[in-house]
Amino acid sequence: MIRNYEIKPKKIKYGGVSYKATLEARWAVFFDSLGIKYEYEPVYDEVETGGRVAFYKPDYYLSELDIFIEIKPSKPCEIENIKAAGWAKHVNEIIILFNLNPPTLDLENGWFFSFPEIKKIPEIMDGYCWCECPKCGHIDIAYEAQITSCGCYDKDYYNNLFFTEDKIFHGMERTPRLLKAYSNAKKYKFDGSKKKAEKLHSQGSLFL
Numbered sequence: 001m002i003r004n005y006e007i008k009p010k011k012i013k014y015g016g017v018s019y020k021a022t023l024e025a026r027w028a029v030f031f032d033s034l035g036i037k038y039e040y041e042p043v044y045d046e047v048e049t050g051g052r053v054a055f056y057k058p059d060y061y062l063s064e065l066d067i068f069i070e071i072k073p074s075k076p077c078e079i080e081n082i083k084a085a086g087w088a089k090h091v092n093e094i095i096i097l098f099n100l101n102p103p104t105l106d107l108e109n110g111w112f113f114s115f116p117e118i119k120k121i122p123e124i125m126d127g128y129c130w131c132e133c134p135k136c137g138h139i140d141i142a143y144e145a146q147i148t149s150c151g152c153y154d155k156d157y158y159n160n161l162f163f164t165e166d167k168i169f170h171g172m173e174r175t176p177r178l179l180k181a182y183s184n185a186k187k188y189k190f191d192g193s194k195k196k197a198e199k200l201h202s203q204g205s206l207f208l
Helices: 022-034 078-090 155-162 176-187
Strands: 012-014 017-019 045-049 052-056 060-062 067-071 094-097 110-114 123-132 139-143
Touching: 012 022, 017 022, 022 060, 022 067, 022 176, 045 078, 052 078, 067 078, 078 094, 078 110, 078 123, 123 176
Parallel strands: 067 094
Antiparallel strands: 012 017, 045 052, 060 067, 094 110, 110 123, 123 139
């Protein structure tokens, strides 16, 4: 059975930007809730896909995290993996987000694609989720919530934790701030017919 992983088009207006699908707009609400700077579809480039060349336009670029984001309604299929790997090879690292729910031990937010020059082949890592540093409040998306980008923790900390616990997850991925952002994104009313979940400061108008 062939599964259709494409998001059905339904233009949604949010923050002065027209999004191609409601799910994409909901992730914009999520980013706004957390103060994450984003650009919607800022780059359109050629990528190699199994010996062929195709055009690819990721949904978001998060400048402060220097990562491209592609939105899908479910885990990516093979062709989506190939395109994301091609983007990682020719342009920059990219994450496919497919779950707009707070992560659990068995529920992740996305897959990370990179192309290390030393290995000459793409790397795909699952288990990526949004997390918040409990010391400084920095928000990032990392493997099993192992946030190191702020410098408060390093890999040795997580390696030591791995030997003392069955799982590394220990609250960084389900902080009150993150849970509120998921809730805002899922409940936000774009048509204005009902009261919005929360009045947000939209960044969308910055990128017109």
